[in-house]
Amino acid sequence: xxxxxxxxxxxxxxxxxxxxxxxxxxxxxxxxxxxxxxxxxxxxxxxxxxxxxxxxxxxxxxxxxxxxxxxxxxxxxxxxxxxxxxxxxxxxxxxxxxxxxxxxxxxxxxxxxxxxxxxxxxxxxxxxxxxxxxxxxxxxxxxxxxxxxxxxxxxxxxxxxxxxxxxxxxxxxxxxxxxxxxxxxxxxxxxxxxxxxxxxxxxxxxxxxxxxxxxxxxxxxxxxxxxxxxxxxxxxxxxxxxxxxxxxxxxxxxxxxxxxxxxxxxxxxxxxxxxxxxxxxxxxxxxxxxxxxxxxxxxxxxxxxxxxxxxxxxxxxxxxxxxx
Amino acid sequence: xxxxxxxxxxxxxxxxxxxxxxxxxxxxxxxxxxxxxxxxxxxxxxxxxxxxxxxxxxxxxxxxxxxxxxxxxxxxxxxxxxxxxxxxxxxxxxxxxxxxxxxxxxxxxxxxxxxxxxxxxxxxxxxxxxxxxxxxxxxxxxxxxxxxxxxxxxxxxxxxxxxxxxxxxxxxxxxxxxxxxxxxxxxxxxxxxxxxxxxxxxxxxxxxxxxxxxxxxxxxxxxxxxxxxxxxxxxxxxxxxxxxxxxxxxxxxxxxxxxxxxxxxxxxxxxxxxxxxxxxxxxxxxxxxxxxxxxxxxxxxxxxxxxxxxxxxxxxxxxxxxxxxxxxxxxxxxxxxxxxxxxxxxxxxxxxxxxxxxxxxxxxxxxxxxxxxxxxxxxxxxxxxx
Ligand SMILES: Cc1ncc(C[n+]2csc(CCOP(=O)(O)OP(=O)(O)O)c2C)c(N)n1
Ligand SMILES: [Mg+2]
Numbered sequence: 001x002x003x004x005x006x007x008x009x010x011x012x013x014x015x016x017x018x019x020x021x022x023x024x025x026x027x028x029x030x031x032x033x034x035x036x037x038x039x040x041x042x043x044x045x046x047x048x049x050x051x052x053x054x055x056x057x058x059x060x061x062x063x064x065x066x067x068x069x070x071x072x073x074x075x076x077x078x079x080x081x082x083x084x085x086x087x088x089x090x091x092x093x094x095x096x097x098x099x100x101x102x103x104x105x106x107x108x109x110x111x112x113x114x115x116x117x118x119x120x121x122x123x124x125x126x127x128x129x130x131x132x133x134x135x136x137x138x139x140x141x142x143x144x145x146x147x148x149x150x151x152x153x154x155x156x157x158x159x160x161x162x163x164x165x166x167x168x169x170x171x172x173x174x175x176x177x178x179x180x181x182x183x184x185x186x187x188x189x190x191x192x193x194x195x196x197x198x199x200x201x202x203x204x205x206x207x208x209x210x211x212x213x214x215x216x217x218x219x220x221x222x223x224x225x226x227x228x229x230x231x232x233x234x235x236x237x238x239x240x241x242x243x244x245x246x247x248x249x250x251x252x253x254x255x256x257x258x259x260x261x262x263x264x265x266x267x268x269x270x271x272x273x274x275x276x277x278x279x280x281x282x283x284x285x286x287x288x289x290x291x292x293x294x295x296x297x298x299x300x301x302x303x304x305x306x307x308x309x310x311x312x313x314x315x316x317x318x319x320x321x322x323x324x
Numbered sequence: 325x326x327x328x329x330x331x332x333x334x335x336x337x338x339x340x341x342x343x344x345x346x347x348x349x350x351x352x353x354x355x356x357x358x359x360x361x362x363x364x365x366x367x368x369x370x371x372x373x374x375x376x377x378x379x380x381x382x383x384x385x386x387x388x389x390x391x392x393x394x395x396x397x398x399x400x401x402x403x404x405x406x407x408x409x410x411x412x413x414x415x416x417x418x419x420x421x422x423x424x425x426x427x428x429x430x431x432x433x434x435x436x437x438x439x440x441x442x443x444x445x446x447x448x449x450x451x452x453x454x455x456x457x458x459x460x461x462x463x464x465x466x467x468x469x470x471x472x473x474x475x476x477x478x479x480x481x482x483x484x485x486x487x488x489x490x491x492x493x494x495x496x497x498x499x500x501x502x503x504x505x506x507x508x509x510x511x512x513x514x515x516x517x518x519x520x521x522x523x524x525x526x527x528x529x530x531x532x533x534x535x536x537x538x539x540x541x542x543x544x545x546x547x548x549x550x551x552x553x554x555x556x557x558x559x560x561x562x563x564x565x566x567x568x569x570x571x572x573x574x575x576x577x578x579x580x581x582x583x584x585x586x587x588x589x590x591x592x593x594x595x596x597x598x599x600x601x602x603x604x605x606x607x608x609x610x611x612x613x614x615x616x617x618x619x620x621x622x623x624x625x626x627x628x629x630x631x632x633x634x635x636x637x638x639x640x641x642x643x644x645x646x647x648x649x650x651x652x653x654x655x656x657x658x659x660x661x662x663x664x665x666x667x668x669x670x671x672x673x674x675x676x677x678x679x680x681x682x683x684x685x686x687x688x689x690x691x692x693x694x695x696x697x698x699x700x701x702x703x704x705x706x707x708x709x710x
Contacts, residue, residue: 025506051506057536062495062529069499072484073434075506077499089525096489097496105477105485106468107691141692165694194697241697 004184007177009151010040010116012184013158014078018048020188021076024162026053028063028080037082038118038177064090064115068097071113076162084119084171085128091136098167099142114161118174120212120262121294121308126301132211132262132294135269137169138239144168144193145239149214151182153237156191164193173211180215196243198250202232205256205321208247208273210235213260213309220314229318239269247273248281255286256321260309265293288324292317361578361610364585367638369646376585380653386427386584387648388662390419390641393443395666396452399674400459404619408678409459411473415440417582417614420640421546423447424587425609428595429514429542434482436497438490438516440546440613442474448481452673462680468691469683491517491524494543498530501539501604512598513541514591520551522565531606535572538603542594543569545606546581548613553626569606581611582640585647612638 004012018024026044028036032055035042045053056063060081067077081087087094094115101111121130137145146161146168148154154172161168199214200221209217214235221231232250236243251257257277259270274289292309300307309317365371397414404412415422418440426435426444435444446455457464459473466477467485477485484500486493497515504511515534521527522545534541545565549556562568569576575597579590587609594605612635616623623632648654685708689700696704 057529057532059529059532061525062498062533065492065495065526065529066499066502066533069436069496069501070503070506071499072496073500073503075503077503092489093492093495093526096487097492100487101485102693103691104467104471104475104487105479106466106470108466108477108479109485110694144693241693242699244698 001183002186003181004151005178006148006151006154006173006180007038007040009154009184010158010172011042011044013155013162014041014044015047016155016187016189017159017162018044018052021162023074024052024076024078025070026078026080027056029058029082030055031080036080038174040116040172041080060086060088060090061093064093064098067113067115068093068101068111071098071111071167072101072109076112078114078116078162081115081117083129084117084133085131087115087117087133094137094143094167094169095140099140101142102166103142110165111167112165114158114168114170116158116170116172118177119171120173120175121299121304122175122212124301124304127299130299130304134169134171134239135263135267138269138272142167143240145171146193146237147171147173147210147239148237149173149176149180149199149211149235151180152184152189153191153197155184156189157193157237160190160193163190168193171211175212176215191237193238194241194243196234196236196246198246199233199235200231202230202254204230204254205258205318206232206234206247206250206254207258207260207314207318208234208236208270209260210237210239211262213262216309216311217260217314220311220318223311223315224318229322231318244276244280247277251277251281252284255284257285257289258292258314258317258321259289260292260314260317262294262308264296265291266296268293287321290317290320361580362586362590363580363583364589365583365643365647367643369643369650371585371647377589378585380651382427383585383648383651384653386423386588387644387654389423389427389443389447390584390644391662392446392666392669393419393423394641395663395670396443396446399670400456401619403459403674409473410461411619412459413439413442413474413618414615415443417635417640418546418548418611419443420584420587420644421581421609421611424584425544425591425607426514428588428591429512430595432482432510433512433514433595434484434500436484436493436500436513436515437486438493438518438521438546439474440518440548441516442476445476445478445481445483448478448483450476450478450481450483452670453676456673456677457680460677460680461683462677463683464677464680465683468687470687491521491526493517494521494524494526494530495533497541497543498534498537498539498604501534501541502537505537505539510599511540512595513539515541515543517543517545518551519545519547519549519556519559519565520554521545522568523559531569531572531574531604534604535574538601540598540601541604542591542598543604543606544591545608546611547608548611550613550617550627552617552621553623555627564608566606566608574604574606576606576608578608578610581609582638582643584640584644611640
C-alpha cells in the first residue's frame with residue numbers, strides 16, 4: 001500500500017498496465033514531455049518512450065478516430081481528452097464508431113480502448129472546463145462509463161478499463177485529483193466494472209452519488225447524523241454497466257432514495273437511477289425519490305457555488321425524502 | 325475530352341505532379357485537367373509496352389474481377405428492384421478504380437473501404453453468397469443483419485467493416501497505420517474515400533495524423549464527380565482534390581481511374597512508398613459514377629445525361645478488354661465463356677444466400693458488449709414474454 005492522490009493513482013495505473021501489456025499506448029494533447037496539463041502522464045514518456053506515449057496534433061476527432069483504428073488493428077489505445085468539455089469534436093467517433101464497432105460487425109471487429117478525461121466542476125473553470133456530461137455517453141449503447149471517487153478505485157477501475165474488451169469512458173473527477181488521498185495497493189490491483197461500493201453504511205436514506213459528489217455526500221451524511229438520520233451512500237463506480245442490485249438492495253433497506261450529481265438536473269443519469277428505483281422498488285419507498293443536481297443551464301462561472309450541489313443542498317434533498 | 329497520355333508515367337512518389345491552369349467549373353469538373361492524369365492504357369485500348377509492368381496472369385485476374393463486379397452489381401440491382409434486397413449501391417463505371425487499387429495491396433495489408441469498395445471484400449475472400457446474405461440481412465450474414473446493405477465485414481481478409489458515416493474511416497485507416505508502425509508490422513493500410521468525404525472533418529484529421537506520424541497508409545479517393553447530387557466542383561474550391569495532400573506534406577498522384585493498369589501501378593508504387601517507411605501517400609482516382617448514388621436515387625433530377633453518355637465512352641471494362649485483345653490475351657470465345665461462368669457463379673450464390681433464415685432474436689442484444697448486461701437481458705426477456 002502506498003498513499004497517493006487520485007491523480008497519482010491514474011499515473012500508477014497507467015504505469016502498471018503499460019509494464020504489464022506492451023500493446024498499451026497512451027496519447028493525447030501534451031501528454032508526452034509535459035506529462036499532461038494535470039500531470040496524469042507524468043513520467044510515462046520517459047519510462048516507455050515516444051512510441052508508447054506521444055503527443056498528438058490538436059484534434060479530438062483525430063485523437064479518437066485514430067484510437068478507433070488502433071483498437072481495431074489490435075493494440076490497446078488510451079486516449080486522453082484534455083478536458084471533457086472538449087470531447088464534442090470526437091463525439092461522432094465515440095458514438096458512431098467506437099460504440100458500434102462490435103455490434104455492427106457481428107462481433108468481428110472490436111474496439112477495446114479507454115478514453116480518459118478529467119470532468120466536473122468546482123475548480124472555477126467556467127463553461128468549458130467544468131462540465132459533467134456523462135449522460136450523453138451512458139445513453140450510447142456499446143460504451144462503458146466509469147467514474148472513480150477514491151484513489152484505490154481509480155487504480156483498480158482504470159486497470160480493469162484498459163483490460164476490458166469494449167470502449168470505456170474513464171471520467172476523472174478533477175476537483176478531487178489532488179485533494180483526495182488514499183491508500184492504494186502496490187502493483188496489480190483490479191476493481192471489476194459493474195460492481196458498485198457502499199461508501200458508507202446507514203439505515204434511513206440511500207444516497208447514490210459518484211465522482212466528486214461522493215465526498216460532498218459524506219460530509220452531508222455527517223451533518224445528517226447529528227440530526228439523528230443514518231445515511232447510506234452508494235457509489236456505483238461504473239454507471240454503465242450499472243450495479244442496479246446494490247442500489248435496489250440499499251433502497252429496499254432504507255426505504256428512501258436521493259440521487260446527487262453535478263450534471264444538469266434534467267435527463268441526467270441521476271434521472272435514470274430515479275426511474276429504476278421507481279420501477280423496481282416502489283413498494284419499499286416511504287417517500288419520493290429526490291434528485292439534487294446542477295442547474296439546467298450552461299455551466300456558470302461566478303455562480304458556480306450555487307450551481308454545484310453542496311452540503312446544504314444535499315441536506316435539503318435528504319429532507320425531501322422524509323417530508324413531502 | 326480526349327485523354328492525352330502525358331506525362332505517361334510519373335515517377336514513384338513525386339513530391340509534386342505538374343500543376344495546371346484554371347479549372348473550368350461545370351457540373352462535374354471531370355475532364356478539367358485529364359491531360360495531367362496518369363494513364364497507361366489509352367481509351368482505344370493501346371498502351372506502350374514499356375509502361376506496363378504486370379504479368380499476363382495478373383492482367384487477366386484484374387479483368388475477370390472487374391467483369392464479376394459488374395455482373396454482381398447488375399444482378400443485385402435487379403434483386404433490389406424485385407424487392408429481394410432493400411437497397412443497393414452500385415459501382416458501374418468505377419470497377420477499374422476499385423479493383424485496380426485493391427489488387428495492388430498485399431493480402432496482409434488492410435483495406436478500410438468507403439461506399440464503392442465492396443468488391444474488395446470479395447477479392448479478399450468473402451464468398452459471394454455471404455456478401456449477398458449481408459445484402460439480405462439474414463442469419464448467414466456476418467454482421468448478423470445489423471447493418472443496411474453494402475456494409476460487408478471480413479476480418480480474415482483484413483477488410484474492415486465500415487459505418488455509414490461519411491469520412492470516419494479515414495482516421496481509422498490512419499490509426500491502424502500508426503498501430504502497424506508502433507508494432508513494427510510490415511503492413512500497409514489502404515484508406516478509401518469518395519470525393520464528398522474529402523470535405524468531412526475526419527479527412528483533415530486522418531490525413532494530418534497519418535502524415536505527422538509518418539504512418540504506412542495509402543489514402544485513395546475515388547473522385548466519381550458526385551456526392552449524391554452535389555458535384556465535386558461544389559465540394560471544394562481546390563483545383564484538384566489531390567493537391568490537398570500538399571498541405572499535409574504528403575505526396576500525391578492524380579490517376580485516370582478508368583484505366584485499371586494506371587490505377588494498379590500508381591497504387592503499387594504508393595504502397596511500396598509507404599511500406600518503405602516514407603509515410604503516407606494520397607491518390608486521387610478520377611472516375612465517374614454512372615448510375616444513381618444508390619438504388620434510392622434518381623440522378624436525372626440533377627445531372628445532364630450527356631455527361632453520363634460521355635463517360636460511357638470511357639468505360640473501364642471495355643477499355644481494358646480492348647487492351648487485352650490487342651495483346652492477344654483475350655477474344656470473343658473467352659469473353660462468352662467468362663460471362664457464362666460468372667452468371668452461373670452469381671446465380672448459385674443468390675440461391676445459396678436466399679437459403680438463410682431470419683436473424684434470431686438474441687442477436688438484438690449480443691455484441692453490444694462482450695457480454696450482454698443484466699439490463700439488456702431483462703429488456704429482451706420483457707419483450708419476448710407473453
Ligand atoms: C456524415 C454523413 N453525412 C451525410 C451522409 C449521407 N450520404 C451518404 S453517401 C453521401 C455522399 C457521399 O459522396 P462521396 O464521398 O463522393 O462518395 P460516393 O457516394 O460518390 O462514392 C451522403 C451525403 C452520410 N452517410 N454521412
Ligand atoms: Mg463521389
